[in-house]
Amino acid sequence: MTAMTTDLPLTSEKSPATVREATDRRRALMLLSPGVIWMTLFMLLPLGMVVYVSFWTQTTFAVNSTLTTASWERFLSSPTYLGAIGTTLRIWAIVLAATLLVGYPVALFIGLFVKNRTVQTALLVACVIPFWTSFLIRVIAWRPMLGTEGAINVILQKLGIISEPLTFLLFSEFSVLVGMTQIYCVFMVGPITFMIARIDESVIEAARDLGASFGTIFRRIVLPLSMPGVIVGAIFVSVMVLGEFATAASLSGRKVNLLGNIIVSQVGSLKWAFAAVAGVVLTIIITAVITLALRVVDLRKEM
Amino acid sequence: MLTLSGITRRYGDATALDGLSFTVPDDAYVSLLGASGSGKTTLLRLIAGFEEPDAGQIILDGVRLDGQPPHRRDIGFVFQNFALFPHLTVEENVAFGLKYRESNAVASAAEVAERTQAALELVGLEGFGHRGVGEISGGQRQRVALARTLVTEPRIVLLDEPLGALDANLRDRMCDELRAIRERLKVSFLHVTGSETEALTMGDTVAVLAGGRIVQSSGSRALFEAPLNASAAKHLNAWNILSGTVEKDKLRTNAGILPVPGSLSDGQSAQIALRFDRIDVSDAAQVPEGRHHFEARFLTGEFNGPTALSFFRTADGALVQVVDHLSSPRLPRLEEGRTYALHYRPEEVLLFEGAEG
The missing domain is CATH 3.40.50.300 (P-loop containing nucleotide triphosphate hydrolases)
Incomplete structure (x- = not known):
């Protein structure tokens, strides 16, 4: 037997492991810093500023930094503004449900029934085609579709199904809902498709082999495994719909006032303090919605 | 069922x-x-x-x-x-x-x-x-x-x-x-x-x-x-398969012309199978009475615990494997590159008619 001696002289130098750990930590900090700096400068500071400004004193033509709760009191006691919160939440809930209802089957089809990866990608890209044109065009394109002389009314009249044009189609809450669902659906489809496509084919085959019908497999296997995608999609859609103002502005004929529209009009008339109050309220609502969504599914566990 | x-x-x-x-x-x-x-x-x-x-x-x-x-x-x-x-x-x-x-x-x-x-x-x-x-x-x-x-x-x-x-x-x-x-x-x-x-x-x-x-x-x-x-023999990873054509009741393979059991018509394709552990190795001059043999060059050996696998190549390029069970070794000490006689009892041969599948 030969004995191997590994007696190295003890040195006071740092062990290689410590050095490596320090390097790793430095690299992590370097990767983190651009994001942290960006967020601090352009999100945290402005957010703090918005909260601060919401307590400034607003006069008809100017705003000064004397602190007061007057804007908050006016906002919270005005039926118009509280109504706007209600409208925003109602539109959000309906659009969220509609995008899920329209988007999930599409995602299920692309993720589960299309086996070819290339076709999957092509179909996902097809979902994004409307985004190749400007936001405004996408929204305004609904007018010739939904208007009283629009395609739907003309066709329905020609077919003799209706005699008078349907007026609720355009410049109503309905048209806002249709427009938003169309625009934001793809943000629901994407994440859900990715989650469903990640489900191992043999897991579904195993469930079939164990005697489960398609409905049962969907309920017990596919739906639970796609939940993280639903939550991510719901967060995307929520954040965008809650902050919306353009769709409502161009399709509602000023009948639908969202928090976003209030902010736009207040800023337009230089009511900074008041716009700030609406901004803070909107931020609180969005934070609450995201927190709620993350409660439903523990993304850390599922991803 | x-x-x-x-x-x-x-x-x-x-x-x-x-x-x-x-x-x-x-x-x-x-x-x-x-x-x-x-x-x-x-x-x-x-x-x-x-x-x-x-x-x-x-x-x-x-x-x-x-x-x-x-x-x-x-x-x-x-x-x-x-x-x-x-x-x-x-x-x-x-x-x-x-x-x-x-x-x-x-x-x-x-x-x-x-x-x-x-x-x-x-x-x-x-x-x-x-x-x-x-x-x-x-x-x-x-x-x-x-x-x-x-x-x-x-x-x-x-x-x-x-x-x-x-x-x-x-x-x-x-x-x-x-x-x-x-x-x-x-x-x-x-x-x-x-x-x-x-x-x-x-x-x-x-x-x-x-x-x-x-x-x-x-x-x-x-x-x-x-x-x-x-085909079945190939999957067992225990049989050498030599294919060839019949000539006067013998099979011409790339391990030489080997006798086959039974009589087949000339020109017919056939294959014979020899089990890895039924082949013995000796010098060309020392093949025992009553055994068929062909000559092949020892390439290399592979030791895998209870058995040792030896690889031989015939002059015409056929690869032949021989297994030796180390609990009762029967192979002599082999030198790489030297040519030996590989011999076996005639009744150990399996004959399959038809061409290589």
Whole structure:
């Protein structure tokens, strides 16, 4: 037997492991810093500023930094503004449900029934085609579709199904809902498709082999495994719909006032303090919605 | 009894299974041996109903299976990658088939729990029910997959390379356990593998799949000692196969002109098979009386524990393998590059008529 001696002289130098750990930590900090700096400068500071400004004193033509709760009191006691919160939440809930209802089957089809990866990608890209044109065009394109002389009314009249044009189609809450669902659906489809496509084919085959019908497999296997995608999609859609103002502005004929529209009009008339109050309220609502969504599914566990 | 007759399955231009016929008897352990790409997984998927054959019939206990969806076939399938439900615990995985199958679902929670526990005990996993499937080892996952299939009492269990993902020690242990579990349940297992040792160890009957057909199906000992054709012999990894043409009752091969048993007409193609462990080696001058021989150059040896494998190359390029059992060594000390006589008893030769498959 030969004995191997590994007696190295003890040195006071740092062990290689410590050095490596320090390097790793430095690299992590370097990767983190651009994001942290960006967020601090352009999100945290402005957010703090918005909260601060919401307590400034607003006069008809100017705003000064004397602190007061007057804007908050006016906002919270005005039926118009509280109504706007209600409208925003109602539109959000309906659009969220509609995008899920329209988007999930599409995602299920692309993720589960299309086996070819290339076709999957092509179909996902097809979902994004409307985004190749400007936001405004996408929204305004609904007018010739939904208007009283629009395609739907003309066709329905020609077919003799209706005699008078349907007026609720355009410049109503309905048209806002249709427009938003169309625009934001793809943000629901994407994440859900990715989650469903990640489900191992043999897991579904195993469930079939164990005697489960398609409905049962969907309920017990596919739906639970796609939940993280639903939550991510719901967060995307929520954040965008809650902050919306353009769709409502161009399709509602000023009948639908969202928090976003209030902010736009207040800023337009230089009511900074008041716009700030609406901004803070909107931020609180969005934070609450995201927190709620993350409660439903523990993304850390599922991803 | 599961009967397959005339099963054909094509993928585009490639034919995976070509008019295959095969029977799995009741209460038997059948292993299906095939090289990778031979269509053995396809065969299982056809039986389970994940795919349908282009032609042929699959009949289980007199009832035609093909055309029925997988969840109405009552067949157990153990996947190579286990295919456990990642979001469910061990217990929920095992209970899945009981609770959610379309017909005869077990409604009583107590019965589900009881049968789940029994299945977990059967595979030696009592106490693991509450673990997530990500929190257990590969061997334990294999057991969960098995328990999940067995708990629904399928009419036949298909195992797709069930031991492939396990390490060697665990594989040996699972081999014994699989056989023991099957004997207790009295259900037929059809076990697909690419390993001849696994196939021979596990199967009461071993079927060899080659060229889209079952080329032989016999008891493991009979198959190993007397393969019926060259394809079957090739899969056993224990036979040297030399093909050639007949000339005056001898076979001209690239190991030389060798005598063959029986008489064949001139010009006919034929192959002879010589078992690795039935060939002896000596100097060319010292071939014992009454033995056939041919000469070949020693290339290299391979030591693998209880046996040693020696590789020889004949002048015409045929590769010949010889196995020596180290508990009773019979080969002389071999020098690389030297030419030796490889000799064997005439009756050890198997003759297969026909060209190389």
